[in-house]
Amino acid sequence: MRFCVRCGREFPREQLIRGYCIDCFKKYIGVFEHKPVLKLTICPRCYSWLFRGDWRVPTSLEDMIKAIGALEISKYIRSELQLIDLEVLDITQKKLDFNTHLKIYLKAETTTFNVIEEVQGSVEYRTCPRCIARSSGTYTHLIQIRFTKKNPPPRFIEGVEKYLQKLISPNDLVNVKYCEGGIDIELDDAAIAKRIVQALSHEFSAKIITSFKAVRFDHRRGAWRGIVTYSLRIPVLERGDLIIYRGSLCIIKDLRGNRLVLLNLSNNVYEEVHMTAYWNGDLKYPSRIEVERYIVKNVEGDKIIIISETSKNELVIKRKHDLLRIKPGNSVLLIKADNIEYIVPGDLELLR
Ligand SMILES: [Zn+2]
Ligand SMILES: [Zn+2]
Numbered sequence: 478m479r480f481c482v483r484c485g486r487e488f489p490r491e492q493l494i495r496g497y498c499i500d501c502f503k504k505y506i507g508v509f510e511h512k513p514v515l516k517l518t519i520c521p522r523c524y525s526w527l528f529r530g531d532w533r534v535p536t537s538l539e540d541m542i543k544a545i546g547a548l549e550i551s552k553y554i555r556s557e558l559q560l561i562d563l564e565v566l567d568i569t570q571k572k573l574d575f576n577t578h579l580k581i582y583l584k585a586e587t588t589t590f591n592v593i594e595e596v597q598g599s600v601e602y603r604t605c606p607r608c609i610a611r612s613s614g615t616y617t618h619l620i621q622i623r624f625t626k627k628n629p630p631p632r633f634i635e636g637v638e639k640y641l642q643k644l645i646s647p648n649d650l651v652n653v654k655y656c657e658g659g660i661d662i663e664l665d666d667a668a669i670a671k672r673i674v675q676a677l678s679h680e681f682s683a684k685i686i687t688s689f690k691a692v693r694f695d696h697r698r699g700a701w702r703g704i705v706t707y708s709l710r711i712p713v714l715e716r717g718d719l720i721i722y723r724g725s726l727c728i729i730k731d732l733r734g735n736r737l738v739l740l741n742l743s744n745n746v747y748e749e750v751h752m753t754a755y756w757n758g759d760l761k762y763p764s765r766i767e768v769e770r771y772i773v774k775n776v777e778g779d780k781i782i783i784i785s786e787t788s789k790n791e792l793v794i795k796r797k798h799d800l801l802r803i804k805p806g807n808s809v810l811l812i813k814a815d816n817i818e819y820i821v822p823g824d825l826e827l828l829r
């Protein structure tokens with residue numbers, strides 16, 4: 478056992494720091510070599526904050542004080558002490574200055590103790606590099622959203638827009654531009670760009686082509702800097718469209734997410750097809766479609782005589798399965814798509 482040099486009380490040797498008991502040490506020596514002053518640097522636009530040279534995502538004042546406090550206190554406590562933990566008890570703010578009471582948990586050799594200290598600090602507002610770049614419109618990633626039809630129906634663009642609103646927060650964006658036949662999204666974050674591209678391609682079965690355009694060589698990083706462009710093409714398929722699937726003419730009867738329900742006109746059978754069929758060539762738009770309406774003149778056994786509404790041309794056709802209930806006076810449609818020809822009942826719902 479030893480005696481405290483100040484109060485004379487008796488303690489085990491390892492509970493004395495520089496010969497003082499903990500109470501006397503706190504009171505007469507103090508835990509700090511110099512009292513730290515906490516300086517917070519916050520971006521006034523996005524509220525990110527500077528910590529050890531990096532701009533961090535926004536957080537509460539308390540969390541910032543805790544992190545900066547731990548860093549500063551470790552620097553300024555007396556050499557025989559070690560910082561274990563820190564609690565922010567309260568914060569009083571006055572414009573750009575603040576006062577805070579910190580409960581500091583310390584260790585000296587084998588003894589641990591805590592002390593409550595009042596520490597001063599100040600806030601400096603400084604625009605972060607990202608916000609500076611944004612205000613000048615600089616972006617590193619470009620997502621070009623286009624459609625397989627040059628002028629897609631407005632509801633396609635609206636659908637993408639609505640989806641994007643749910644997907645992206647305005648803080649993530651540098652800019653959004655509407656251009657003829659699509660949308661351009663400018664971003665400055667690789668991870669966000671990738672997330673958007675993946676979500677869009679999944680939701681709309683878009684095809685992606687990625688390219689990189691170098692702008693300048695960054696000697697500090699030893700790499701080219703430039704713009705990564707993702708070109709997305711979204712297939713425009715609509716209910717009622719005529720489409721060729723694996724050589725048969727079909728009508729799109731329904732769209733369910735990225736699946737299509739097709740009615741095959743050659744055999745009157747419904748089929749469900751994934752949108753990827755569009756990108757592998759199984760599903761394609763005919764380059765030429767003609768639809769002509771005919772009126773049934775007569776039905777003779779398995780033959781039907783029809784007459785064109787416009788040209789008054791007469792045709793004799795075979796009575797297929799889907800024409801079994803056809804009667805004189807009914808109408809039928811003659812569909813010619815590329816080199817495929819079908820006659821279907823006239824009440825079939827076509828988009829065109
Ligand atoms: Zn003492
Ligand atoms: Zn900022």
